[in-house]
Amino acid sequence: MGHGGSANTTQRLSLKHPILWSTTKPYLYRVVTEVRRGQTLEDTYETPLGVRTFQFDAASGFSLNGAPLRILGVCQHHDLGALGAAVNTRAMERQLELLKAMGCNAIRTAHNPPATEFLDLCDKMGFLVMDEAFDMWQKKKNGQDYHLDFKQWHQRDLEDQIRRDRNHTSVFIWSIGNEIREQFDSTGVRLTRELTATVKRLDPTRPVTSALTEQEPAKNFISQAGVLDVLSFNYKHAEYPELPKRFPGQKFLATEIAAAYETRGHYDMPSDSLRIWPKDGKTKLTTGNPDLTASSYDNAAPYWGTTHEKAWRAIKQNPHITGAFVWSGFDYLGEPLPYPWPARSSYFGILDLAGFPKDIYYMYQSEWTDKPVLHLLPHWNWKPGQTVDVWAYYNNADEVELLLNGKSLGKRQKQAEDLHVMWRVPYAPGTLQAVSRKGGQTVLTRTIKTAGPAAKIELTADRRKLRADSKDLSFVTVRVLDAAGNLVPDAAHLVRFSVSGPGVVAGVDNGYQASMESFKADSRKAYNGMALAIIQTTAKAGQITLNASADGLTPATVTLTSN
CATH class of the missing domain: 2.60.40.10 (Immunoglobulins)
Structure with missing residues (x-):
């Protein structure tokens, strides 16, 4: 190979008895490629490789490595709460650890290509991924959205995404769009065929889908294109039983279910009465709570969604739906339905913005895992x-x-x-x-x-041994307790943080969707008895001590080691 030249080479490898990758045992091989000039090693490249087979079947559902598997998924926005939208691998890993412990085995990247680091984690941790490309095509949802760039950029963007992500074992299906407006006219047929052909040209091995809203064939020009391998639908769970009759022989996924609202630690009774907020698309919400909360009893939802329990029940009762992605795994920044400002983050999460589980987390854990709950x-x-x-x-x-x-x-x-x-x-x-x-x-x-008066602070770090790489994080849960160690459920003390040693407070939060406090402060009010401090390492090794204090409470410290 001459200087500055390029060449393609094809190699075939055979594995006699491969260890298979699965969601419970995500075994990965490494393929190491070396470029040599004579005896000199010029370059080397490592590709993770997982070996697995899967299939969707209209009659028997989804199977992984020949064994039936229900896809138990959540939709995930890209942001990392108090840390914002910039990628931090440990923050993404923590989110996935919490979802894994709940029994989740699949993630839908809603509604954009994910960070490569996120897919690396899913490969390693055993999550199936629906890798989603677009939230809109030519027709806009908002004035300044991707529709402005679609014509010029969609081909290049989609090709780049497929090429970048196709070696990730976790990716099991491509989604070319979410609730695309072209469902409603014949341009949907042409664009669906074009986008699907692009995916298939670069990756003929995986199915293609699109998250659809219209469950009537005559109204859905994306499904009419006849090229989607799996039909995926958002909401409208009451229509699930009709789908096999409307779309004979098709395979189905539920790409969004639930969209119920919860604020951690807040309860509105009676618990068995449903609050539809708002009641339709035209009526402004006037019946919400003045403090911009929603009930943690799973009894508030928008007119187009439903409670977590009703949605999950519908999935259980309709085995032709091969799996579901709950909207959403975590609360995320923006879209604070059903409330206006100063609400500023979503209420849909099974976990709040700080990563604290809401009560509904344990409903899923009781259904999605075998561990006693x-x-x-x-x-x-x-x-x-x-x-x-x-x-x-x-x-x-x-x-x-x-x-x-x-x-x-x-x-x-x-x-x-x-x-x-x-x-x-x-x-x-x-x-x-x-x-x-x-x-x-x-x-x-x-x-x-029953908790007595607030008396002390308790700090619990998710990890005490950290890497001195300026990126690693420890998520420290702050709880306000009474003298006997019970959480004080309405505690709202201002907790002040100070750090000694080679670490910094990277972010603070309390999970309350309408808090106007800064994520980048050295203090945070507890909300319903809890707050979060995120400690980040520097490039120096050493002991990091976090101190938390509040007026009238016994302070607390936690010590971390950074190497």
Whole structure:
């Protein structure tokens, strides 16, 4: 090969008994390519390689390596909460760890190509990825969106994305669009064929889909193009049973389900009454909460969405839907429906912007994992005589018994399609306890106590051993506790942070969607008893100590080691 020249070479490798990549055992090989001139090594390149087979089947659903698998997914925006939109690998890894622990096995990148580092993590951690290209084509959704660049750039952008991402084992399907306006006229047919052909030319191995809103064939010009391998639909769960009749022989995915609103630690009763906010596309919301909160009982949703429980139930009842992507995994910056400013981040997440699980996290964990789950809500600080709805999410058990100050309030069992059990309890201060049992044997016990006055701060770091690379992070959870160690559910103290050693406060948060405090401050008010401090390393090694203090509370410290 001469100076400055280029050449293509094709090599075939065979693996006799490959270890297969899966969502539970994401085994990766490395393919090392070396370029040599004589004996001199000029360049080297490593490509991760996972070996797996998968298929969508209209009759039997989705399978990975020949075994049936339900796609249990979430949609993820790109931002990382208090850190903003810039890529930080550890922040993305933490999000994926929390989703993995919930039982999630798939991510839809909504609605743009993800960072390469994100796909590297999904390869390593065992997530299937729907890699999505566009949120709009030629027809605009907003005045300054990608429709202005589509004509000139879409071909190049799509080719670059497929070439960049096609070696990632985690990517199992390409999406060429989300709720595209060309669904409604014949330009949708031409563009769908053109975009799908581009994908297939560069990667003939994976299916192509597009997230659609219209579930009537006559109204959907994207599905009429006849080239999508899988038909994916957003919302409208009541129509799932009709899909096989409307689109015979097709394979189906639910690309967006739920879109319910929750604010962590806030509860509106009665818990079994649904708040549709707003009630339609033309009516302004006037019935919301003055403090811009939504209930953590999973009982508030927009007219086009539904509760998490109703959406998941519909997926369970319709096996022809091969899987679902919940809107959304985490709260994200922007789109603060149903509220106007000063609400500034979304309410849709299963986890809040700080990465603290909302109660609904445990509903999914009880459904999506085999590990024993028992989650009791709400907190136990109410007004004397108030009737409180007490819920429990559970699995691996026949029943749950609830006790208040040692006195049984009865046993409950999930009936038919139930995803939780409930008691209506006249409030009395003290100890609320749930016990789950299987065959009479105790599986798990959960206890919530009435909290006294706030007394102290507790700090918990997700990781104490860090890399001194100016990028690594420790996410430190701040909890305001009473003297006995109970979380104080309405604590709103201003917590001040100081760091000694080779580290900095990279961001602070509390998960409240309408907080106007800076993400880049050295203090944060607790919200419903909790806050977050994100500590970032520098290039120096050493001990990093975070100190947290607030007026009237015993302060706390946590020490991290950076190497």
